[in-house]
Amino acid sequence: MITLLYLAAGALFILGLRGLGSPRTARRGNLLAAVGMLLAIVVTVADIIDEPGVVWWTIIAGLVVGGGIGAYLALRVQMVAMPQLVAAFNGFGGGASALVASAEVVATDGAFSTETAVTVALSIAIGVVTLSGSFVAYAKLQGLITGRPIGLPGGPWFNAALGGIAVGVGIWAVVSGDPIAYWVLAGVTFILGITAVIAIGGADMPVVISLLNSLSGVAAAMAGFVITNQALIIGGALVGAAGLILTIQMSEAMNRSLAHVLFAGFGTDGGPAIDAGDKPVNRASADDVAISLAYAQTVMVVPGYGLAVAQAQHAVRELANALEARGITVEYAIHPVAGRMPGHMNVLLAEADVPYDLLLDLDHSNPKLPNTDVALVVGANDVVNPSARDDSSSPIYGMPILEVDLARTAVVLKRSLSPGFAGIDNPLFYKETTMMLFSDAKAGLEAVLAALEEL
């Protein structure tokens, strides 16, 4: 019977994970998974409540202390610090799995069947790597240690060697059944977790955390084998597999291969070239832009010379059509000198059959921009440069601009941070409310459209 209830919890996890994959259902998904977890905990407690000799204080103390710390951290932390928090939580999870297996080692003094011994060793090894690796990731993101990859003596071979040692110790533990061997294994893998993650750059940390998350699932599943509990096996296997897929998707979204991320030290990998010196930009993917657009009520398209260069007039119209089909109001703000000739944008948008009454000139669009949810700047630069308004030393000071910096969100689609005709930098790109989508305008708009249709 209890197995069936665990199965129900597992089913809730599945539905939860599935829900988390789409913006519409993500919150509900998280809730379902949480309910599943509650079910599993209640079932377990109910199952042991009548057993004799249960040590309750450890359970209650653990639940209270852990719950308090978890809730405090989760509710207090700032939005930007969330990824590192996830890393920390994940480390605790991995550690818990390792502890469960360790407790079994203590309880049985290492007397396992071979197959169980293998799972014990795996629980401990994977759990501990997750623990130490996650905390290094946390420290990197939190700025406690440098975000730059830290070189190891011997480079990547160091970790390879350490991995080899861990395997050897694991075999020793399984074969000998000696508890000491398990503790040595824990020690070696603890170091391995640190050295493996410390060698990876801060920018790749999200991918690393996702991979560690997948590993903590595997650790939980292994622990399930150790204590013969199907809830752990189902939940752990689920997370292990789902986490792996997610890790691959994340590295694809960042244009990295997973191998590159993990073994960066083996080769040299320049990474995406765009970087604004020290000034940080919010770099968005087509998916991110699609979501911002999908959840907007009003969108203002601001076309510029880049739209013309990319010949993206048809693409922009299609995207606008798709947004309109979702009930979103789309208008176009046409700056008097956008492009390279008077009426440049008009020619292009007329070709794409954009109705004239959606084209707003400066006087009509600027009053609307502060109430616009998303200003979608397509290949425009100088005509949306706030310096012209704010910085009297700017060569373009005094030129009227489209004030997209006042919109709730500005999405800027261009290929790089290069300047436009006037050859000057644009503070808009570094604003908090600005998302930069680096791409050719046509390709970028098409990607956004494709992403939108998948929402």
Add this chain to the structure above:
Amino acid sequence: MITLLYLAAGALFILGLRGLGSPRTARRGNLLAAVGMLLAIVVTVADIIDEPGVVWWTIIAGLVVGGGIGAYLALRVQMVAMPQLVAAFNGFGGGASALVASAEVVATDGAFSTETAVTVALSIAIGVVTLSGSFVAYAKLQGLITGRPIGLPGGPWFNAALGGIAVGVGIWAVVSGDPIAYWVLAGVTFILGITAVIAIGGADMPVVISLLNSLSGVAAAMAGFVITNQALIIGGALVGAAGLILTIQMSEAMNRSLAHVLFAGFGTDGGPAIDAGDKPVNRASADDVAISLAYAQTVMVVPGYGLAVAQAQHAVRELANALEARGITVEYAIHPVAGRMPGHMNVLLAEADVPYDLLLDLDHSNPKLPNTDVALVVGANDVVNPSARDDSSSPIYGMPILEVDLARTAVVLKRSLSPGFAGIDNPLFYKETTMMLFSDAKAGLEAVLAALEEL
């Protein structure tokens, strides 16, 4: 150990089903599933080969006879008759599951634990419904009995009553353990299968077969419980679930709700309105068109007045772009009098920026059409009417036409079978090589593009 091999077979089934969902991998998927099946059979045989008292002749005879019949039917049958063949095969599968459970009844004389008894009853009931229902579907499609829904006394309540009786008998069997009860159950459900399917129209048979297919999976899974075999449980559950999803997708693709199909008698459902009197047309979905296009090397777009009415010029260009991105050659055949004014198509296609050198006039396109894989006729009618060439009594006899009827496949996109300007019927629509996609030109092209991008 054997369980793990069954698990491997199950994994192959999963990979196979997944492959079958996409055109690129469908053949490989089928092969994987077949390998999984072979593995399961070999494992089973290997498992029992050393057991004493195995009756080999029934096994060998069954395999030979069944294999021969199956192969003969599969390889001999005509393409058009395939759906009914699938129905027949499915019936055999359901029957087999029922027989496995029945054999268990015979062997144990009905002495089961309650839970096992339930699964035995379910195996028999579901297996037999599948058997008789599938054969009725077969007979309908093969024309052995009329395709029209056959009314039953009391209409749908008849089947409801029969279903109630079956449940009653099932309970009797489980409670009493009397073998007779199981045989009565088999009898009742046999009739139920017939009466349930016979009340449904021939056009809906594909959906019904898919549902019966799902049921045969459930029957197999139940049989798995009966003989405690995880291969049957995994395979059966897989097919049961996948079949159900597929059934829903199929009825959606046919614009029917599943409930409507099954309980058509409860309400009246007009069904799609377009029907060419007695002349049959190949009615295609956007997916079908997308696949034909995706697997073509050369596509000729033939625009007509309907393209103008729908203002689908941008949509056609987008679709062409997507095809070109796949390396497919797309050209446009412009008939001199397509549309309602000289140069009508030119105006529209120029607006959509179709390069002039892709526009072929009559003299240049007709020689190419016989070697064109797909001629995509968008809202054209008279200008592709073969009567003008073939039928000297036709009022348009003698007008030069675009000979899309000579292309390997012609896809005609228009809203209905209504005639065009000349007011005459078009034999092109009834050709075997013609697929009709009934839709507004713009909406239709957009749907095809969406479908194409999912391939």
Add this chain to the structure above:
Amino acid sequence: MSEEFIQGIVVFVLAAFVGFEVISKVPATLHTPLMSGANAISGITIVGALIAAGFGEGTVAAILGFLAVTFATINVVGGFLVTDRMLEMFKRKPAKRE
């Protein structure tokens, strides 16, 4: 309920989840082949049939077993073959542009 039976339920539920998830949006042209392929897989009952046939005692059991194996084999062999035939249309690969 026996432990075995419960295990069966666990496996059944998980396999059903896989079945639900494995079918994403399938193009209409593949509906029939997919149905046919799934149908062939449901012939897994052949494993049960083999066991039933092999261990059936008495004429009735033997006949039932024989029939079960025959039916299931028709389903399996015919099913996979006919699916493969349906899928022939997907053999041709789009060639590169000349």
Add this chain to the structure above:
Amino acid sequence: MSEEFIQGIVVFVLAAFVGFEVISKVPATLHTPLMSGANAISGITIVGALIAAGFGEGTVAAILGFLAVTFATINVVGGFLVTDRMLEMFKRKPAKRE
């Protein structure tokens, strides 16, 4: 290998398949929340921790159990809460056109 262990493997494989299939193409904005949610689910190890803690004999076992429960609970509680916070942005529904 014990029957139980084999059952475990069956369940593990099937659950892993579900895990693979359940994640279809996820928009990048959901990568972090999904990761966080999955991470919370991996806290299922709390079940093991509860059992370990409940039945641990001796001080070492008790401490290990206590730590295991604490760690796992942090993961579970913190994980679900933080995921929910991340997902707040999806609360707003697009309104109809005025």
Add this chain to the structure above:
Amino acid sequence: MRIGIPKEQAARENRVAAVPASVKTFVDWEWDVAVETGAGVAAGYPDQAFIDSGATIAADAATAHDADLVLRVGPPTHDEIAMLHAGSVLCGFLDPFVATDLIETLASRGVTAVAVEAIPRITVAQSMDALSSQANVGGYAAVLLAASVSPKFLPMLVTAAGTIPPARALVLGVGVAGLQAIATFKRLGAVVFAYDIRPETKEQVESLGAKFVEAPTQAADEGGYATEVDDDTAARQQEVLATFVADSDVIVTTAQIPGRAAPRLITEEMITPMHPGSVIVDMAASTGGNVAGSRPDEIVDVGGVAIYGPTDLASRVATDSSRMYARNLQEIANRMRTETGITIDLDDDVIGPATITHEGAIVNPRTRSVMELDEEGS
């Protein structure tokens, strides 16, 4: 078989009835082609181009008219008719329902006259339909005329020197010429409204991305042509049109009713509220005009609004209008062609109705009825 292509003598007529491509086809049929010297120059086809296609150059009009088949653009003068020999076939725009004296002369000289405007507008004759091909060019040329004389930009422009709103264009009469006018206005970026009496044109107007003006409509006759409207309908029509006319910057009117005076669609009162600088091109000026005050080939100023009544629109695009017209004639000739030359088959669906005079008689019923020949005979 000898075929003659005279040089057109009419003022403002730049077109020619054959182009090198059609000459080449005739030569392929083993016909002798004589092109009068300079016949194609105004259309951009020098003599040498015809020579290269296999024609001989006729030194004067008499030689060019001395042929079995004479292809012309406009009707011949009496002098030119005198150059035709009996039994020859003359093919061109002959105005056969109005210019009856010319027809009479042709008949009396024993010339077979085939009038391209009488080619029936049936599907199989589309390639011979010179009315359509020339109306098509006319619609295009009318818009270019209007655009080039309009003091307003047609497209919308947002510039540093202010936003220029798009011009509003109105097309009245949406036959072949009207449709092409809509398309050309659209290309130039104007906001286009259009109206025609025939209800089916609404869909056609919209198929070009323009807006239909919802004034009263009335079904066409069985030939697809518009019929006259009663005074009441006309009044309601004008009422609706008035506001659109007043707001328009450029107007092209093309409305015709075959065999009758063109309908008056724009009255003087409707013009008064228009902006000064607005332009109206009345393509129906030669048949009475759709616009009050329009005069053929003149520019009339009504309170700052310029009303053009050009009758030579197709001729302004002479290279291509000649090319299309020559192709029409080539197809007609092909229809008449036999092994050895040409024959006139009065029972032919296409040639029959288009033949006006044959073997000394006036054979076309409509011409006969206009000339009241049958009544006299009855």
Add this chain to the structure above:
Amino acid sequence: MRIGIPKEQAARENRVAAVPASVKTFVDWEWDVAVETGAGVAAGYPDQAFIDSGATIAADAATAHDADLVLRVGPPTHDEIAMLHAGSVLCGFLDPFVATDLIETLASRGVTAVAVEAIPRITVAQSMDALSSQANVGGYAAVLLAASVSPKFLPMLVTAAGTIPPARALVLGVGVAGLQAIATFKRLGAVVFAYDIRPETKEQVESLGAKFVEAPTQAADEGGYATEVDDDTAARQQEVLATFVADSDVIVTTAQIPGRAAPRLITEEMITPMHPGSVIVDMAASTGGNVAGSRPDEIVDVGGVAIYGPTDLASRVATDSSRMYARNLQEIANRMRTETGITIDLDDDVIGPATITHEGAIVNPRTRSVMELDEEGS
């Protein structure tokens, strides 16, 4: 503060320096505006429209010139200069680097002359850049001229009377006018090729969907203007251009080098192989012409090719070119505006360089250098 808008007297000049919208702005600034009677009529702005915006109508030129700020389109005649009072500001196209005698007279009369062509083409001055706004209109008008006189269809048409291939258009010189010409040709459906000496124009040409002719290029000066090319480059340029010119049906040339004669891009030998009926519009005719044989405001026929040298293109679209020009002047006036009226600040980035004469002296360095004033002084 009184502002005067005289009626332009030059031939073919239809524009006016103020439109009702700009008058309204001046009135809002509490300026008195006097518009000479009939000044706006040719541009489609009757006196009444100005009155409605708050202007008074001046009965004659003298009254209109008797103001603190006089806004004109073209330069004044000596008679008109005589009507200006000392200390007044004159703003318009004054041709300040060529028409030096006029400048001298203005200086001697104590008139402050602000020449719009000397407004620097910097970002903040874009709304005052009359050269751009008028060149833009000119590019549009040039294409409409070419299209309306071309005997060929610009767009492609597939019709029952044969397929008409699209015309090939060539635009030489891709500044403001050239870009608008490309855009307008594209709208009309021609296949457009374009060329400019400045390499950055390639991307601009392609951004309008046209094709760039890959002839030699040469970087612009720091002001963004083209510089003169050496003979060798010119020869290679012509070699490449020759084939494109020969194949073109319509050509618009706009190439200018500020302060110099326009570059000769099309020679007589390049014209010879062109089809008869082809059309060339040389927008640089008044500064020497890009095309051999072009003459200002004349139509020259070179072997059937018509070469137009219009100098009044912007004036042909007078309603909208006036509207943009008036807006430019309004922005300039705004730049000069103070609480009480206007002042000329010679240190202003925009007004400074554009001021030619002030307080009796010629202050513009370039005019001074053309007049060799500084050398004399040094």
